[in-house]
Amino acid sequence: MFSRFFVTAGLILATLAVPLGTASAAEGFDVPIVFLSRAEEPRLPLSFIDPVVEDPGVWGARLAIKDNQTTGSFLGHRYELIEDVVSAEADIAAAFAEHAAAGRHIFIADLRRDDLLTLARLPESAGSLIFNGRIGDDDLRVETCFPQVFHTALSRAMRADALLQFLVWKKWTDVFLLAGSTEEDKAYAAALRRSIKKFGADLVAEESYAYDPIARRTDSGHIQVQRQMPLATQGAGDDYDVLLAVDENEIFGEYLPYNTYAPRPVAGTHGLVPTSWHRVQEQWGSTQFQRRFTKIAGRWMEERDYGAWLAIRAVGEAVTRTGSPDTGVLRDYLRGPDFALSGFKGLGLSFRPWNQQMRQPVLLVNKRVLVSVSPQPGFLHQRTTLDSLGYDQPETDCALE
Amino acid sequence: MQCGLRRTLTALGLAAVPFAFPVEAMTIYVSNEKGNSITVIDGDSMEVTATIDVGNRPRGIALSKDHRFLYICASDDDHIEVLDTESLELVGTLPSGPDPELMIISPDGKRLYVANEDDNQVTVIDLESGTQLTEIPVGVEPEGMGVSPDGKTIVNTSETTNMAHFIDAETFQITGNVLVDQRPRFAEFTADGEEVWVSSEIGGTVSVIDAKTLEIKKKISFSVPGLQPEAIQPVGVRILKDRSKAFVALGPANRVAIIDAQSYEVEDYVLVGQRVWQLALSPDEKQLFSSNGVSNDISLIDVKRGKARKSIPTGSYPWGIAIKP
Structure with a gap:
């Protein structure tokens, strides 16, 4: 459906001199991304100095879409974030169907397990991209994998x-x-x-x-x-x-x-x-990242925010490099060897093709300072040391193609 | 001012400077990111002669064209500090915008171009008046700054947008954007103005961009036996004036790559200190210095022989290097 707009990034770069903010770019295209969540009672931390986190997840999506929009403005790629927080009783499948009918096929599923599985099992979700930035369940990486589901959240x-x-x-x-x-x-x-x-x-x-x-x-x-x-x-x-x-x-x-x-x-x-993200992390240029987040959200970045941010930035990176908003093209690129995302943890992040789990370093924090970052020195792996964390290819039944 | 000058010179025992050293003795300045200081090294003896307390988190440093002032990006103080290279005292600040990291001075010495990581802008400062001329919106997390030898083109790299932005130095409009690999950190023009070399830290490559057509002529990759590819993270780049050789600092690979700048082949990897950030050439291009962030020293590399000759201790987490002839 998007093929007639397909232009390689290289061609755009060679032919366009795009001043920022004026890229109406007839050659461009829209990239709508849906942030889908369900209203929940906030989790109360035991410690009174830990704030009750307001709107977890969505602020990461908002920051990422801004980052994508800046890049997109140079290339004529128009990113839009559609936020949909359904009520406790709402039918998540119906919400999904509405978005799909409106031509939206990229979803950040900031959802609990049962809702995520409902979406993944919908026949009409087959050609879409669903990013899980929240659930760490190992069976979703080992047994129950779906070709359209990518995980930016850490597995347990x-x-x-x-x-x-x-x-x-x-x-x-x-x-x-x-x-x-x-x-x-x-x-x-x-x-x-x-x-x-x-x-x-x-x-x-x-x-x-x-x-x-x-x-x-x-x-x-x-x-x-x-x-x-x-x-x-x-x-x-x-x-x-x-x-x-x-x-x-x-x-x-x-x-x-x-x-x-x-x-x-x-x-x-x-x-x-062990955590994917925490405020104490300021290495690898993340000072600006933490500041940008705090400025718009008025609070620290939590893991769910980071998961949503990674997902939307991954989409942005794939769109930028392929010059296409087509979910099939994007999926191939995301799974491929050329995909690398800078996630402020010192290494390029990528997806394991067999279960579409994002490879990433894991921070070890004590809530006051960063203590260490794994993988630890000496834990080697034939592919990348990042694959010493979590289930490796031979250990899973998932063999997504 | 005069009083301070005399006091400092005496304190350093350098009152007899004009007689003690040959006129051409160079001075090396190193910013210490965590030490919040500038280390001053005598280029003859290679000894540290002074350590000057400056603002918080000093990173990029640059000398004025007349070598009178050293400009220091004090990243955590959101401004640029000006150090008098004779009195070794801070004599003022410049309005850079938030979190300045790297900067470059125009060839005519009149302007300072600064990348502000926090607000996606390049700030242009008029050095004579010390005021901001304009701010140019660029991609997310602007970092590397380059300027063409004729002064007409500014190049900025944005780390999260992954582009090199080419900017007209007269109109301050972006004239082109070149997509490079992940996390571009540094932009360096060749002396003839024909190429811009851009290092990508996470991508692990250096893109050589044709400055006229804005096409990537060559993407240089690196490979060191026994090192995981992820450890190779190019940052600082320097190119000899005759474009015979180029040098790239490889971050946690603890090496500086020597590249044939005509064929773009990597010739050698020189082992230096740990976490090598930036590079600087001596004015005669016979010596190359690398700042080694984790091992708290700089390495001196013999350019002709391609060998590391000496380590000189600095303050904590050395980052930027500038050399006064």
């Missing part, structure tokens, strides 16, 4: 591998795993167990956190915390190096540091945290 396996590489590098290899009881916690615990085995660490003890949630705001709440946390962590005695805490839903994890039975550091969802 990538997080776990990033953390375990660091612990192995430190020679802190005896770990005690304490996980919450939600489905998400079980999945993260499974990813950590896999990493422990993969990198030759030792799981010396494992327990599930079985206490009731502790109220975030109580008078004298710390007294219960101070009694409960040592009990919860007593099982392993002091026969371990690091406590791996898994609490994706902010029920107890924040209370673990300094309250463990044995004097041990905490890592996982709390303490030392």
